[in-house]
Amino acid sequence: MDKIITISRQYGSGGREIGAKLAQRLGIPFYDKEIITRAAKESGFAEAVFENAERKATNSLLYSIAMGMNAYGNQEIGFTHLSLDDQIYLAQSNVIRKVAMEGPCVIVGRCADYILRDFENVVHVFIWADLEYRKNRAITQYNLPANKAEEEILKIDKRRANYYNYHASEKWGKVENYHLSIKSNYIGIDHSVDCIARFIGYGEGGSAEKG
Amino acid sequence: MDKIITISRQYGSGGREIGAKLAQRLGIPFYDKEIITRAAKESGFAEAVFENAERKATNSLLYSIAMGMNAYGNQEIGFTHLSLDDQIYLAQSNVIRKVAMEGPCVIVGRCADYILRDFENVVHVFIWADLEYRKNRAITQYNLPANKAEEEILKIDKRRANYYNYHASEKWGKVENYHLSIKSNYIGIDHSVDCIARFIGYGEGGSAEKG
Numbered sequence: 001m002d003k004i005i006t007i008s009r010q011y012g013s014g015g016r017e018i019g020a021k022l023a024q025r026l027g028i029p030f031y032d033k034e035i036i037t038r039a040a041k042e043s044g045f046a047e048a049v050f051e052n053a054e055r056k057a058t059n060s061l062l063y064s065i066a067m068g069m070n071a072y073g074n075q076e077i078g079f080t081h082l083s084l085d086d087q088i089y090l091a092q093s094n095v096i097r098k099v100a101m102e103g104p105c106v107i108v109g110r111c112a113d114y115i116l117r118d119f120e121n122v123v124h125v126f127i128w129a130d131l132e133y134r135k136n137r138a139i140t141q142y143n144l145p146a147n148k149a150e151e152e153i154l155k156i157d158k159r160r161a162n163y164y165n166y167h168a169s170e171k172w173g174k175v176e177n178y179h180l181s182i183k184s185n186y187i188g189i190d191h192s193v194d195c196i197a198r199f200i201g202y203g204e205g206g207s208a209e210k211g
Numbered sequence: 212m213d214k215i216i217t218i219s220r221q222y223g224s225g226g227r228e229i230g231a232k233l234a235q236r237l238g239i240p241f242y243d244k245e246i247i248t249r250a251a252k253e254s255g256f257a258e259a260v261f262e263n264a265e266r267k268a269t270n271s272l273l274y275s276i277a278m279g280m281n282a283y284g285n286q287e288i289g290f291t292h293l294s295l296d297d298q299i300y301l302a303q304s305n306v307i308r309k310v311a312m313e314g315p316c317v318i319v320g321r322c323a324d325y326i327l328r329d330f331e332n333v334v335h336v337f338i339w340a341d342l343e344y345r346k347n348r349a350i351t352q353y354n355l356p357a358n359k360a361e362e363e364i365l366k367i368d369k370r371r372a373n374y375y376n377y378h379a380s381e382k383w384g385k386v387e388n389y390h391l392s393i394k395s396n397y398i399g400i401d402h403s404v405d406c407i408a409r410f411i412g413y414g415e416g417g418s419a420e421k422g
Contacts, residue, residue: 183389
């Protein structure tokens with residue numbers, strides 16, 4: 001088991017919990033949005049981002065076009081010329097690449113599948129679920145008010161899709177971006193963990209068809 | 212195991228072989244495009260379709276719009292007013308619904324996931340694979356000439372997508388249409404069969420989270 005597993009997930013699908021349990025099961029580190037953001041803030045490289053954030057914030061895409069730049073995380077771009085969003089993305093990308101180079105781990109969100117697309121030992125997983133199940137989870141687990149849950153879920157998913165589509169210049173939730181995609185409410189959280197663990201095991205099984 | 216399993220697949224991904232082996236493993240009938248088409252031809256209902264095909268062929272979408280009809284397999288539409296494509300689709304849909312009502316089975320292709328969308332005991336699976344793997348399978352298994360394989364694969368996938376997008380008015384390969392999506396060349400044909408069989412077993416496990 002020398003894999004880095006990235007998990008992309010619809011809000012309320014249990015993807016984060018599945019990732020955490022998978023990491024625990026495999027005995028490898030777990031990184032989610034909060035951990036990556038904190039690490040990015042704490043890194044010397046990124047300090048400037050958060051200090052200069054307000055001052056340098058611009059509409060990143062328009063600004064990048066105006067400056068004739070590649071907006072998609074190209075590190076050759078002068079760092080202080082990037083928008084706040086792009087600077088944070090860059091700092092987070094560096095953290096993701098760094099932890100991936102340290103060894104096997106589970107990374108949830110933050111375009112990790114795209115950022116690590118050139119790594120060979122990665123397995124990308126997508127978790128989704130029916131809206132009713134996600135509403136129920138959002139209300140019971142994340143304390144969203146029942147009358148706002150659906151609106152909030154759709155808003156957060158829209159934000160995740162936009163974030164991915166912008167930074168990865170790929171479509172979020174496109175089936176070909178993931179080795180394995182699971183409807184979590186059909187088999188439940190623990191079986192989803194089983195399913196991913198087995199899938200990775202199969203992939204490491206040395207079958208002639210492995211690719 | 213009382214499930215009906217539908218398998219959608221990219222050309223050359225091994226989806227048909229996976230479906231056939233899964234049906235064999237589970238001891239349930241297997242239906243692919245050829246079987247469904249033959250059954251549709253042999254059914255009394257469909258006989259007229261193939262006889263009258265040439266005579267009645269029209270551009271189905273434009274014709275349906277002109278006649279103020281729903282083109283998406285609505286059986287209330289006068290049968291002989293439909294285009295050849297729509298008539299064949301309708302006859303195949305009837306076969307698919309008929310075999311699904313007879314009991315557990317595996318059905319590959321023909322928009323079966325969409326046609327059976329209101330059935331409760333269905334599991335929808337999508338199989339995809341890297342282009343290189345598919346080219347290799349197309350050449351070695353389906354005897355496509357090496358210099359034409361890529362072009363042919365892309366053409367057939369385009370045709371499958373168009374067929375699905377037209378009849379199902381949904382996007383082919385959209386992750387939320389499938390309970391499970393697998394990159395077959397990562398784990399191989401036999402492990403893909405294992406993976407689906409286990410997934411279905413998990414779904415029947417009676418977990419509180421089952422949905």
